[in-house]
Amino acid sequence: MCRDDISIFRNGLAELTPYIPGKPVEELRRELGLKGRIVRLASNENPIGPSPKAVARMKKTLDEINLYPDGGCYELREALAAKHSLSPGHFIFGNGVDNLIPLVVNTFVNSGDEVIIPTPSFAAYRTSTIVAGGIPVEVPLKNFCIDMESIYKAVGPKTKMIFICNPNNPTGTIVYEEELNRLLGSLPPGVLVVMDEAYYEYAEDVRYPDSLLYLRENGNVIVFRTFSKIFGLAGLRLGYGMARPDYVSQMEKIREPFAANRVVQAGALEALADREYIRQVKDVHMMGKQVICDGLTSLGIFFIPTEANFIFADLVVDMKYLFPELLKRGVIIRPGSFWGHPTFARITIGTPDENNFFLEQLADALKLFKQL
Structure with missing residues (x-):
């Protein structure tokens, strides 16, 4: 017999919600049927991989x-x-x-x-x-x-x-x-x-x-x-x-x-x-950070100066609208709404090609919202 007034679950679980990681590339392809390029800048991964x-x-x-x-x-x-x-x-x-x-x-x-x-x-x-x-x-x-x-x-x-x-x-x-x-x-x-x-x-x-x-x-x-x-x-x-x-x-x-x-x-x-390889990773990171910071600045976007491999930026548009638009364009970033900042996003610094692709798609998406 099950009594509705007694929970079998541990105390405190009602206060919690599952952790939702950055959207995987495979999931995005399944959901939207995308055939072209997808750049994942959502999970703070090393973009050039291990040694x-x-x-x-x-x-x-x-x-x-x-x-x-x-x-x-x-x-x-x-x-x-x-x-x-x-x-x-x-x-x-x-x-x-x-x-x-x-x-x-x-x-x-x-x-x-x-x-x-x-x-x-x-x-x-x-x-x-x-x-x-x-x-x-x-x-x-x-x-x-x-x-x-x-x-x-x-x-x-x-x-x-x-x-x-x-x-x-x-x-x-x-x-x-x-x-x-x-x-x-x-x-x-x-x-x-x-x-x-x-x-x-x-x-x-x-x-x-x-x-x-x-x-x-x-x-x-x-x-x-x-x-x-x-x-x-x-x-x-x-x-x-x-x-x-x-x-x-x-x-x-x-x-x-x-x-x-x-x-x-x-x-x-x-x-x-492999210290030499770590030095190469840091070089790619520093160059990429400069490219994204310069690109965001040129778009008039406020961002937090970072000491990590990601950038927290105010992309102006509520991410419940901008995030799916960027997904359609093959760009995965992390919406700031997860941390209580609905117009912000956390953007992982990627390879030079990935960073440029992200900035191009972001600029086009923001133009679209300005026209609405």
């Missing part, structure tokens, strides 16, 4: 996929420890950073604990907090930047954790070193700061903080980084966290046994070593 050396090593690993992977990622752990001047015990791995976020929340946050979250930012912070029974305390951005002063003021006796996405997604803005110093220097000892640095390799501003300094001093800091962005391995999912070894040992108790597959571990090792 060819990484691809070659992953292909060799395919002969071993009947075997379970190394659950502890021993080789990768050693390589990252050497790169970041940390001990191997400082590292934990996951199926992307979005796999590590609930792991950290479930390790530290008890029912009723408060978690401070800048907004808009990555949606998984709020989702993971609610599922764990925590209370999200959302602090609005100020001028599209994380408002560190307001975050500090939001700290109370129930605060357990603070999420800082740096550079922030979707705005591309950063928290400066002096701001982070002030926050970390004034927090109570029981408050943990989680630095999500998925885009840190793209940050060029000299004021961008080295969060690992605080970790080396045994601070209450956890740092997330990923192989999905600049390393181009998004389709294989691999993120890593860096934290005090005593924190890692507790997280390991609830970590998935095989959070990183055998193929991606091999690819990540090779990608990490």
Whole structure:
């Protein structure tokens, strides 16, 4: 017998909606029957893909996929420890950073604990907090930047954790070193700061903080980084966290046994070593950023200066109208309505050809709406 007044679902699910990723190219072809070119600038992917050396090593690993992977990622752990001047015990791995976020929340946050979250930012912070029974305390951005002063003021006796996405997604803005110093220097000892640095390799501003300094001093800091962005391995999912070894040992108790597959571990090792290829990716990124910024400026479009591989821009037209028009033209971007900005879009920086195609189609689409 089913009683309508009793829910079988976990508390908090009613407050949540599913995460909707950027529209896949295959889905757009099915929906609109497009035969021509489609440019996907919606998901902040590396537009030129992973290192060819990484691809070659992953292909060799395919002969071993009947075997379970190394659950502890021993080789990768050693390589990252050497790169970041940390001990191997400082590292934990996951199926992307979005796999590590609930792991950290479930390790530290008890029912009723408060978690401070800048907004808009990555949606998984709020989702993971609610599922764990925590209370999200959302602090609005100020001028599209994380408002560190307001975050500090939001700290109370129930605060357990603070999420800082740096550079922030979707705005591309950063928290400066002096701001982070002030926050970390004034927090109570029981408050943990989680630095999500998925885009840190793209940050060029000299004021961008080295969060690992605080970790080396045994601070209450956890740092997330990923192989999905600049390393181009998004389709294989691999993120890593860096934290005090005593924190890692507790997280390991609830970590998935095989959070990183055998193929991606091999690819990540090779990608990490191929510094020349990463330099090429950064060159393509910097040139592309300049092209898109110049193009948006020529169209009179306001955008946020970015330290990430995407640009948050006000395209003037409500995206419920502009987005489908761009889809028909073979351009996929991310509508800002997801973050409460209906005329904004998050635009991934692509290859030179993709960037020019996007700007051409955007200009034509905006002309169409001006005529209406």
